[in-house]
Amino acid sequence: MMSESVALVLLHGHGVDASIWDGIYAGLSTDARVLRPDFSRLTNHSTIEAYAEDLYGRLQNGQVDKCAVIGHSMGGYIALAFAEKYPDMIQGLGLFHSTAFADDEPKKEQRRQVIRKLDEDGTRSFLETAIPNMFAPDNRDAMSEKVHALIELNSVIPPQALQAGIRAMLSRPDRTHVLKNAAYPVLIVTGQHDQIVPPEKSHELAEMAADTELVVLDASGHLGMIEEPEQAQAAIRQFVDRL
Template sequence: MRHVTTDGPLAAHTLARGDGTPLVLLPGFPIDARVWVDVVRHLPVGRTVIAVDPPGLGRSPDGEAVAHALGAGPEPSLETSADAVAATVRAAGLDRVVVAGLSMGGYVAMALVERHPDLVAGLALVDTRSTPDDDPGRANRLRVADAVLASGDLTELAGTPAMQLSPVSIDTRPELVEQVLAWIGDQRPSGVAWSQRAMGARPDRTRVLAGFRAPAVVVVGDQDRITPVPTAEHMMDVLPDAELVVVPGAGHLAVIEDPGTVAGALQRLLERVDRGTAA
């Protein structure tokens, strides 16, 4: 990836530079900004694009250090993540951006809309949901967090590609399975545990979407088993100004299974935002 800065609380990777409304990309769990690189390659040149690593993942500091820098409480939370993204984006000299969040990045994007609405000119929610975990899901997150910290390794996440990729990708594109496993293997157990606990504590943000008045797009793989199409439709039901894009043959990682389709959805959103800004 291109130039990385740590002027703000989080590591920010500048993937492109140009004019128009900048695009900020937030990755999913348990990976980092690299998951967005193929999507950016499909976008037209001439726009600033920044991908931000989550607390404790990629090249960002641990969640505890991020929270301390922000004066936030010690408990892991997506609110801390959102505040850190906002501070990082502003440290890069940007004050109005389109935010695209994949899975956990979508949770952070919705928290960003709630806590820093002046920053978000457009919103892309990719393979994510606005509702919280149910009790078994929350308990499993806490179990995984405890296990990775106790063991110091990430063997608990070995089955992640099987859940995140579509069955077709698993059968015919072994390079994607290897890539996801390699990205996971690069992460720190402390960051994985922090993210799991933060996601487990997240509230329902459906009402936040209902109040979002800027352009939006909801993208979902038609084979997504983690946040399936009905969860995308639930968000579409409340967003006032949104496009739904269902990606054929993709699972929870449409951004690497079909980056061209995801890039097309983002480009249409960016053009809508740019037109509104010019008006």
């Protein structure tokens, strides 16, 4: 049973909204307070720090003083920035298909190209490429209904919101020091077939924090909460149980 004294904050990634956690939310919220803030349609943030400040405001409004924060992909970048500024609020930190490393220059240029393409082609075209790439290659056909459902659901996200998120990601600094200095447990979840945040990077991160748990989802790409929901839920539950 998860501790009711721990507020669990689940942060979604880029190109999707907070419903990305739907498959595991019910199982996590039966005996704990679980919050799923949604940043997907915000167009006014241009840095990861701004998203982290937004999160702080929401937690203050919800009277949350301490929490475990688990971020998926871009959500992990927000979680790291939040933990850097508000370490006393953190009971546990989770990177779910995410990284503490900054983008290298080729990745930054790729993101700049995507920003330009969003001006030309809009959200749906972006998602028709981005969403399938989040799944493990073997899952793209096997889970084609889920792929298409995610594209449909998130096609309402304004392209300006996607561009804001991309600008924030490409300008974010390296935050490996947050892991190295962590005075709280750290969970790192990686997909064996993740082509966006390769598992090798997650293994490298797992060596940094003093108290780290690394979970490898063997059949997942970048969306373990959808590709292997039972295993993803179990990993988070077990992590929160010991906080």
